[in-house]
Amino acid sequence: STSPPPSGKRSDKRRFPCHFEGCTFVSARAYNLRTHEQTHYPNQARVFRCDQCSKAFSRRHDLARHKSSLHQGERQYECSHCNKSFSRNDALQRHL
Numbered sequence: 001s002t003s004p005p006p007s008g009k010r011s012d013k014r015r016f017p018c019h020f021e022g023c024t025f026v027s028a029r030a031y032n033l034r035t036h037e038q039t040h041y042p043n044q045a046r047v048f049r050c051d052q053c054s055k056a057f058s059r060r061h062d063l064a065r066h067k068s069s070l071h072q073g074e075r076q077y078e079c080s081h082c083n084k085s086f087s088r089n090d091a092l093q094r095h096l
Contacts (some may be wrong), residue, residue: 015027028089045058048060048063049063053071
């Protein structure tokens with residue numbers, strides 16, 4: 001690989017603000033914003049429940065991601081600089 005090793009500093013200064021009126025939440029990561037925004041919908045049905053830890057999700061995709069990363073131990077994303085592996089691509093990107 002010809003890319004330089006990670007510097008340990010995030011050069012990506014994007015900010016993701018919550019757009020709900022009166023909310024001042026801001027995140028550096030889009031995923032954290034999406035997770036936060038769910039707090040504005042407390043009555044949203046979380047019908048997809050993990051059969052191993054009972055955590056519930058409103059979307060099937062989120063349940064599948066939860067199970068593969070936490071319970072199945074799949075680590076398919078590997079850093080080309082240090083060979084550390086991650087269960088999710090966003091975790092690898094944060095590492096870089």
